[in-house]
Amino acid sequence: MAASTLRYGRLRVVSAVAVIGFLLTSCGGSSDASDEVRVSAASSLSLAFAALGSAFEALNPGVDVVLNIGGSSLLREQILEGAPVDVYASASTDTMAPIVDGGLSDGNATVFVRGFLAIAVPAGNPAHVTGLDDFGNEELLIGLCDVVVPCGAYARQVMSRAGVEPAVDTNEPNVRSLLTKIEAGELDAGIVYMTDVRSASGGVEGIEIPDAVNVAADYPIAVIVEGPNTVGGRAFVDFVMSGVGQEILAGFGFVTP
Template identity: 55%
Template structure:
């Protein structure tokens, strides 16, 4: 009788174990189907990524309903300084490789940065081109109001590289902290011309016109992305970076005019 009782108890314990394991499996499966990222994902991104990353945020949150992406846009050099000063961030997406290299050198990056898109420069003028700008030579004209991004901001460094390549000393009236600030002044007729990215001219719609820079005189910008070593949300950082590099993320980016790596 005692043996039968012990056998019955053992069978009952085993049955409970099977049910418990089955429950855990169902929970994991349900979690995977609903996305496995939770909490805030803090993304520091170059200003030229504003529109594209807005759509990427939406798509990522749809895949991960328990996650919330917080986007902080600015000039890549300013974002670099914020990261090096200890600002909490999970992901850094820079508009050039040199600012990312500074963050890598400071041991603030987990793993290796990856280039995820490219971009090219374009001359931007207000609608109707009141200054009659035709090319890079116009940037030496003191009679025009000329703007560039500031030195160390990628769009500013690339613009100066392009101008130096054709022997033009620009008559600069303003140096803006990021490409969107420059684009805003051009679109509101405060400037006759500036040098921004192709993607920014596209995003500005009818307010701005673009004048192509010949391929031999242009500069190709490479954008790297990295998970940060001190990421408050390491899983979220890894997943967001992977999403940007995925086919879906790349499709969103190319839809805004970015080139593939």
């Protein structure tokens, strides 16, 4: 008797855990409303695109802009695997290239905005970082984006232009996770987009990178031809390129190309 209840008990717990695990990790379903515009945008565009989305919705009642925010290359992989996306806004022309080359975009991608990089340090700059030279200091906790995402590739360009070999402690999967660690004070310094420093609400301070070594990040945008709502996607891209759209983007520190 004892043995059988024991086995039953184990099974019950194991299956309960499995069910809980499944419920927790499975994502919500998707709806197929035709008035949805699905926009995949790079992490560094998250706040600006939230504002652009709201403005676009205000101008087009009944239209819903659904944002899919992530690292540019992850978003690209999703689209290459057939994710139902109408617009793709990437943080580099390199990550956009396979989309255009693969015929997934409606024509060529357009550079809609440009951003520059900046050094980010925690509020109060506890490690007294003054510039790029500090990135070679083994004593400091230094974070960059991983080289496979645009902010990491740009950061390494800046480093090589400045002639500094960075003593990296972590290669973050995207710029938001890098900022989280800097804001928490766990990293002494990192290289992010200037726009991120501006939007980081006090937890992060920026230090300018000299123009001579700074890198201009071109942000391309494209309508995805296989998206469920290409008409809406095109309208959204037109809005981003418009004076109103560019003004919103400028408010977040982006520069019109």
